[in-house]
Amino acid sequence: MPFSNRPFREPILVQNLPILQERYALRRCMADTALGKLYWAQDQKKTQQNGEQANVLVFTLLPALAQNPIFEQAFGHILPGYQKAAAGMPHILDDGKTADGIRWMVMRNIGGMLLSERLAELDDRGMPVPEAMELLDSISDTLASQRPDGVCGYLEPDAVLLGEKRPCLLTAPIAAALRVAYNNNPNERSRQTLHSGYISPEVLLGDTPTAADDTFSIASLAYHLFQGEAPFGKQSALEAAVRNLSPNSIRKLRPDAWNVLRQGLSLKRAERPKNPATLLRTLQRKQQKKRLLPIAALVAASAVAMTTYTLLSNRGSTPPKPVETQSSAPVTTTSTAGQTAKPAEDSATLVGETSLPPVLDQESVQAQADKLAAETAARAEAERQSAAASAQIRLATENDISTLQDNAADAIRKGKLFSTDPEQPAAVDYLRKAVSLEVDNIKTQKLLAQLINDQHAEAEALLAAGKLDEASKRLRTTDDLISEFTLADSLKRQVSLESAVKQAQRKQALEQETNPSAPDTSDNATDTTTPATSTSDVTESSDDNAQQYLERAQRAISYGNLNTGDDRSESAVAYLSTLLEKTPDHPEAMKLLRKIVTLQQDEALAMLRKNDTEKARTALDNSQELIGKYRLDNQVEEQISLEKRYRETLAMGITPSKEETKEEAPAPARNPTPPPAVAPPPTPVALPQGITATPRETENPEAAEAAAPPAYAPVTPTEVNIPADIPVQSTELPPIQLDNPAPESAPPNTVIFEIPATDADNAVNTGNTFTPDVPNLIEVPLDSIKDGLNNR
Incomplete structure (x- = not known):
């Protein structure tokens, strides 16, 4: 089994888990990620060497992704690129879709443990910084190899498998398909809102991921590794953004290093480092900066020692004589005692080489020994003096700092x-x-x-x-x-x-x-004549002031002065914030605040219906500030929904309309229906031999002729372009198109062929091709069509 034997977070009975394609038996759910669920399963058609069934990993996608035709089309063409083993990538063995719409893929079991299980083993002390940085570097290298463009955007601990060589990102094919789908369909309104504490708020709302979003994920993982807990606890990053939360500081990091990590954890994309590698390099450099001072002191001490040793070694010594070259003739050397040394051998005396040292007598040997002893003593003295000087420098520095x-x-x-x-x-x-x-x-x-x-x-x-x-x-x-x-x-x-x-x-x-007549409470104003008042008087006065603030706030709401005032009154938020400073959690004030947030959210919705994104953004910022400051948790979900709709409106690229409309749907006049046009005679289609096309028969021909067909306007198909660094099944495939469904009744002169359904139509798409789930549709190979045309 590839995972640790930790207790299940959500135990699921084996008999309740399905068997996919009558082959892959799901045994238990290992993780619930933002993009789907990860299961440990067994392949009932393959056995291991010990005779047991082979273990595999099965990932089931979110139902919303499986029901998205644009994503399904991109996902079907991206999966073949993962059918070969690659470092940091899952090895896809099979994929398909069940009858009830569950989209799944089977991955090879490479062994190891999930990063989420490794994080669960940490306590509040976290992981040592060097070990954590090494793990983060390996995950960053894995992200850099992702397709396309080295960007993932959906990194989270439950989707990272820590293997023997390098981490593996199990959701890499899904992330790549989502990026392709979003890049080809910027105006799509069916993007799924996800939930995770490690994915950036922009990606959770459905924005196309960038490298800065991977920076947020790496920073969140780094925080969990250092601190032993997630940066925003159990809340998602999107909820943290709505509540304006910020993580607690990490004391084991230097202030400069913590500032770098805090930038990576920013809930705004523009404030983060541009990519994970930049974040980790800066973080490591800032954290290791504290070691520079001891290293500099050590280098300085070494330099002092070497200088002292050189001076002492050269004191009293004569400069070395230059080396002389010898000729081929033997040289006779006379010693001080009158003895003649043996001449050097002719074979050992070559031109350009130094001769062997002469044999020394006892006095010369003693002099050489004395010289070596003196040098050793000088060296020891130099080292002692250098250590003493370093100690004095260090002591002086410590004394200076202490003073x-x-x-x-x-x-x-x-x-x-x-x-x-x-x-x-x-x-x-x-x-x-x-x-x-x-x-x-x-x-x-x-x-x-x-x-x-x-x-x-x-x-x-x-x-x-x-x-x-x-x-x-x-x-x-x-x-x-x-x-x-x-x-x-x-x-x-x-x-x-x-x-x-x-x-x-x-x-x-x-x-x-x-109240202009009120006494001045500025810095220089003092009142020493104020009589003493009883506690009951103070309480009664406080209640009267609170009631006045509430009445003024209600009046400001009736004027529409929610965040800004005019000549009639100040803003309602100003009145209520002043009251809440004196009386925190005042029930009536909190009730009015919730009403203000609701009105701001309604205003944002109205502006989004009119496609006025500037005013909508202002209203959303105002409501978000109140939600985060006063912890209005009941209105977080509505705020997230409006944030998603705001981004969808921006993606549509529609400018504010001149006429204000009250309907939620855009006006139908933006895309007028063209007048009916007579369609040209259809081009005959040549089908392969053995397939007979029969026209569709109707039970009541007279009623069919009397019925007037609606206007049929062809719709331009949507093209999905796959990036160059994502391999597809074949380079000869035509551009991928997903045509919009045709009306129920086509123009009268359009011939519709009905092909009998076969058993192959109900088969699940498990190969390297993608077939839309259209009734009575059969794939016809291009080679067969060409052969049929040639035979005609």
Whole structure:
């Protein structure tokens, strides 16, 4: 069995699973992907060496895909390209369609385990970064080999089989057929909305996949491998886009590396890296940057050691003498003791070669030994001095960093965070110097986080005191620090505070506009004469204010001022957001918010019916912002449906009409029906020998003659072009055409031939050819037709 023995997520009884083509017995469902289901099955007509039935993999497609004729046509011509084994590609053994419409394909069992099962084994610590990067690189290489154009778009863990050599993308033929179908039919309105947390929102809505969509899938897999959980939990990427969700940061990654991964996880295609390879290269480079400082220190220490050794080795030594060439005559060498050394052999003394060293006496040997000992001692001393110098450099650097950190911590305690005087540095100045000495020092990062937290706390205090200008100024300074030191963990609180300040400023302006006599609550205004009030008075006043906000919001809704105000009132969203700040989850306010979202969605639908995509996009953005901010989960499905319709309208390429219509369907005048035309006499068709064509007989000829046939207007067939890098069955095939069905009654002068049905008509399409499911239709080979024409 090719998979691990983990418990089934959805146990299915064997007797409830069908047997395809009376041959492939489905044993259990291994995965439920966005494009269909993966089964482990057995081929009952093949046996293994041990006598057991052969194991295979069976994939059943989504019913919506099987019912799409454009996809079915492209899928039938793409499958032959996968009938040969290739690295990273499934090896298709058979395919077909059941009587109840289930489209299936059989793949060779290559062994291994699903990537989803490997992810299920991880805990909250995730996988080590080097191991995860190696796995991601192999999956990226597999994506680069996909057809066409090295783009898949439908990558998810349940569809990746981790084999011995390289991962295999089991849904590759389906993804290729979908891209071909979408590229050839941009105006098609029957694209299926999918559900997955690893496929980009654009592809889930039915857009044609691009390399940036594979970037999103790789980034989602990387997040799961690093963190041990999916980036958006159990929600699909489309639901996350509607709710404006963002994944939590990964602490094991450096801030620069996390920023790169966060770009890959962007729910907008334009913000992601252009392809998975670019994402992984940048991610690996940013993550390994922290190793550069120790490596640089090691190189510097080695350079110091080599320089010291060279200086000590050459001290007191004489320059080496140049090597002299010897002639063929023997040379006599006299030693210092008066002895004559043996002459060199003539055979060993050649022109252009150095002679063998002379035999040394005892004193020369002792001098040479003393020299070697001195060099060894010098080398050891050089190494000792180099190590001492490196230790001193490292100790000095650590002392400098520690001193800077202590100074920064003391400045933070005293509240001296910023300074414009260079002679009196503050906490930020000390931390900048510490970061320049060592980027990833943990204590420095903690001090920076503490500094940002103190700034946020001060901003919150200023906001609570009503000093909005000072709070806004403080947040701008904090935002600069977050960008300078790439403190990704502080971004969420920063964005929340900035939003709170903006809403408070808008609320203050609204109160001044609606009640000019109210006391000024600006930063410089104080009121020390306000008498003390009881708790009941405060509660009663709060209820009155809430009722006023609700009434004003209802009035704004009646005026149509949902998101923008005019001279009659402010926007309803402004009133309700101000109320919800004071009283979170106010039931009446939430009810009105849901009503506003419904009105915005109705407006978007009306604009889509008029093909006004600009106004529809504005309405959808407004409703999406409210759904994500106030967690209006009941309206997520409707928002997704409208997003899909918006993309379909864009794909149709229709400009906004001048006249507004209320019907959902487009006006019939756009495609006027041509006047009836008399069809030319039909061209006789020569059929192969042995096939007799008989005209269709009617039971009541007089009624047939009296009935007036409707106008018959021929429709241009739809051509499906297969990319060059996807092999088809034969290069001699004519252009693939899918004709629209003809009317029930053709022109009167059209001869219709009826061919008796045979048993072959009911056979399932399992070969390398594709035959549309049309009753009483038989495939006639081209060679037979040519032979029939020649015989005439």
